[in-house]
Amino acid sequence: MNNAREIVTSYRGRPLRIMEVCGTHTHEIFKLGIRNLLPENVKLVSGPGCPVCVTGAGFIDEALLLALEHQAVICTFGDLVRVPGSEKSLAQARALGADIRIVYSPLDALALAEKEPDKQIVFLSVGFETTVPGSCLAVRKAAEKNLENFSILGANKTMPQAYHALKNSADAFLFPGHVSVISGTEIYENLCRQGVSGVVCGFTADEILTALAEIISAFSENRTPFFKNCYPRVVRPEGNPAARKLTQEVMDSCDAEWRGLGVIPGSGLCLRPEYALWDARKKFDLPAIPGRSNPACRCGTVLRGDCTPADCPLFGKLCTPEHPVGACMVSGEGACSAFYQYGGEF
């Protein structure tokens, strides 16, 4: 690590913009104080890899409709509880009597459905390649058991198309470690052939510094474009084929709207028609809800790496972790939250 650290701190070459795609990287990089080690000519920008941040306000509105109008029990990861919808958050709805349960796994929501057969249980399925197989597993088990009181409200997304949308936002990417666990590294080899550079990065201090050192060395030595798996103890080149197969059996790709990036064709995952009974939108015949965000909120621009949170007029004033306006402030992994929590001058 000392060598990696030396490479990172002593870089004097051309200015570099490195995008950490994954929200957990954003969080850990702040927590470990790694930004403070970087020389002035290396800038880390936060990307769109926080599922909560790229999910539109309309999704929360749909969940609230299910909870308040259809009296469904909403099972969700804790990440989503404080995210503002057009009018209120799940936490605010809970205070009004909505039954909102925080779960660790989609399989816990499924278990709840089996335990409470008189209630409709809806799991809020957000997340990328890493999280999707769990939702698929829950749906497939529900189908096998013919469980009629379980469904998922989906806002799942996949990364490949986003990389293409972002390829001009940075000189190199820290690719998300746990998405890569599932997807494998072939996609990055292909991106490299198209001129997009990056490394797969782990989450400890050693792993993050090693990944940054790899990027910086590649630029110093003019080895661009490049790709390297810097998280080989966890990420295999072939990824997790069983997880991908399951996902393909249960879900289809679809267009998806990303807060800040707009609609990216083919970047979403939706349940296949044969699983329509477990698709909350179809089951409860939900209307299309566009969702309204505060127009001054610049989450979208932040998510593209085009501005820093501090450039947003709401940041730290109207928008704080206690009273978040945009999703990037509410999620513990959001760039705004991380900047606010860790970024103070000292």
Place this chain on the structure above:
Amino acid sequence: MSDTVTLAHGAGGTQTAELIDRVFKAHFSNPDLTGDDAAVLPEIRGKLAFTTDGFIVSPFEFPGGNIGKLSICGTVNDLACMGAKPEYLTCAFVIEEGFPMEKLEEIARSMAKTARTAGCRIVAGDTKVAGRGQVDKIFITTTGIGRIPENIRTSGTLARPGDAVIVTGDVGRHGCTILLARNEFGIEAEGVTSDCAPLAHAVETMFGVTSDIHVIRDATRGGAGTVMYEVASQSNVGIRLNADDIPVDDGVRGVCGMLGLEPLYLACEGRLVVIAPKEHAENIVTALRKLPECAHAAIIGEVTADHPGKVVMTTSIGTQTMLPRPGGELLPRIC
């Protein structure tokens, strides 16, 4: 006596008297607890610390304690934080109709034992019974008085640059225990029990080392991290902590890893944050470690003149980063 608490037990008649005699008086018995409307206390000289606290916890029993023990520790520790020796306590119960009598006895027994350990007496009490669903099983409020010895003054406003920051044990155990006891996340951690303990003796021990202790705070709701920010703000100083020096139980670390939580923000019920001049810090920690409830006491940082109002962490790789400010409900971070 019936197996469960009924509305009649709260109606003020013979059943109320029976409940008080058989459960509370039987366990709390001491010369100052009489049948009169108020306790009459002997003269106490010197400055007094006086505090009150309400306790609700679900579940009411958990590994390492129950709501009874908690209700005594909470008030005793608040008094101890002011350097006071806890003397007298009162307690008020609101009990849900149908609450098992046997559990109530267990709670009373824990309260009596904890009060004895802390060296104080329960001298007055009250019991109300609420209809089913009107309270969640049992709520307890305790109030306490303690005497502050001469020459002792502690306050959140007294931290000074150059002081050392000490915790009296590993952090986050109580919060983690309750999280696991609710069994919402299907996680088990055998070794993780509540740190719930009365700390009057620990405080006395510290003052045995030196009377020059500036701040003592119990790190309850919001955990040790919240206390750091409170003191930094009240004293208008900076605090710098060393991440590697903060004691955290392995099981707590594992649970926090699974759920994306920070141990510094999980509640403790038997941990103090102590701020004292550096020259006394080692001796304070050495003395504390001899007590079983403070076996993992450690110096975890220092008070600085820099960055007033902020808490900075020196990370495991030697970099500096802000400790995130405490904020609202702790929510697991998964996706």
Place this chain on the structure above:
Amino acid sequence: MCVGLSAKVLSIDNGTALIDATGAKRAVSAELLDDLEPGDYVMVHAGIAIAKITPPGDAGDAENE
């Protein structure tokens, strides 16, 4: 984006693995991994073991990834 935890497999029963991360234990789905055996280390995300891994330097260390 995906909080993961490396943990040791204690036992496996019918597609479910009991895992241990420095003393915190939980049952997770082992259905997405072949040939998992007690003693193996896995990366766990949202109640699913998603990869068999080489244990980190400090085995079972919570990484809060």
